[in-house]
Amino acid sequence: MSVQHGRVTVEKYHGTGNDFIVVDAVESIPDRPAFATTYCDRETGVDHEESPRTGADGVLFLALESMYSPPRVVMTLVQPDGSVAAMCGNGARVAAAWAAERTGADELMIDTPAGTRRAVVDGDDVTIEMGIPSFAPRDVPLARETELIEEDVEGLTVTAVNTGVPHAVAVVDDVDDVDLESVAPAVRHADVFPEGANVTLASRVDADGESDVRAADESDAGPHFRQRTYERGVEGETRSCGTGAVAVAAVAKRLGLIDGDETVTVSPPGGDLRITVPDGDSATLAGPAEREFSDELDTVVRST
Numbered sequence: 001m002s003v004q005h006g007r008v009t010v011e012k013y014h015g016t017g018n019d020f021i022v023v024d025a026v027e028s029i030p031d032r033p034a035f036a037t038t039y040c041d042r043e044t045g046v047d048h049e050e051s052p053r054t055g056a057d058g059v060l061f062l063a064l065e066s067m068y069s070p071p072r073v074v075m076t077l078v079q080p081d082g083s084v085a086a087m088c089g090n091g092a093r094v095a096a097a098w099a100a101e102r103t104g105a106d107e108l109m110i111d112t113p114a115g116t117r118r119a120v121v122d123g124d125d126v127t128i129e130m131g132i133p134s135f136a137p138r139d140v141p142l143a144r145e146t147e148l149i150e151e152d153v154e155g156l157t158v159t160a161v162n163t164g165v166p167h168a169v170a171v172v173d174d175v176d177d178v179d180l181e182s183v184a185p186a187v188r189h190a191d192v193f194p195e196g197a198n199v200t201l202a203s204r205v206d207a208d209g210e211s212d213v214r215a216a217d218e219s220d221a222g223p224h225f226r227q228r229t230y231e232r233g234v235e236g237e238t239r240s241c242g243t244g245a246v247a248v249a250a251v252a253k254r255l256g257l258i259d260g261d262e263t264v265t266v267s268p269p270g271g272d273l274r275i276t277v278p279d280g281d282s283a284t285l286a287g288p289a290e291r292e293f294s295d296e297l298d299t300v301v302r303s304t
Ligand SMILES: N[C@H](CCC[C@H](N)C(=O)O)C(=O)O
Pocket: 018, 085, 086, 087, 088, 089, 090, 091, 165, 166, 198, 231, 232, 233, 234, 238, 240, 241, 242, 243, 244
């Protein structure tokens, strides 16, 4: 069988700097991992004058099922290393924005391998239900039968939580004091995480906004953390990670750093996200999801 070379129209979106190439799943892409690896490359990948960055953090293949009310979107995220992630908080917000643009609906159901997530779109702002974060060893998953709470893993004190995908969260004094690219790979591949883990740093922003100028205006707006995440599948730090932001709030609550059901602001390098982690109920993730451009790409890429 010969593969037909073709062109596909794609769009580029980002959620607080976590950027994705979006492809309608009806398009025939013969080799999704090769497509993702090629076009996500930060030096040689998809490039456009309307976009601040070459490449992307992943390719979202989205299948719109508009016959349902609310409309549904089956989301498959193929990462730059060719792997498929079970969940992506910012990707799911982008999926909702993409489907809202096509259907005019402001409520959508996003079907992911980690479960169905309800999204509400309000202009550029998208809120998505993220499920209940789990510290249970089987859910994270961990290669042991006890939870991993504030323990040393490869030199970093972390708490393990699953927010759709596994995160090892380290609460530190200042996220900028950690050389993430150096310390994260050993944690990400540690034996205790049989499926690997995303590595997320969190630091509390003082009420007076000392470690973050944005906090000055928001000092009375509830708890505020800064976040940095080294992502499995990207194998590097991203500008934002939605499951990581929820993980920061869930771990902060678990460690007693915050209480109650108030909204937590989590600020990765790419912007601000609003999180809730109510007891026994689905967490929520809210923030902007923005379209950058549309482009045409070859469906078949030369393997390198
Ligand atoms: N950036 C995504 C996470 C992708 C998950 C992935 N890196 C993995 O667990 O393999 C987010 O906004 O939640």
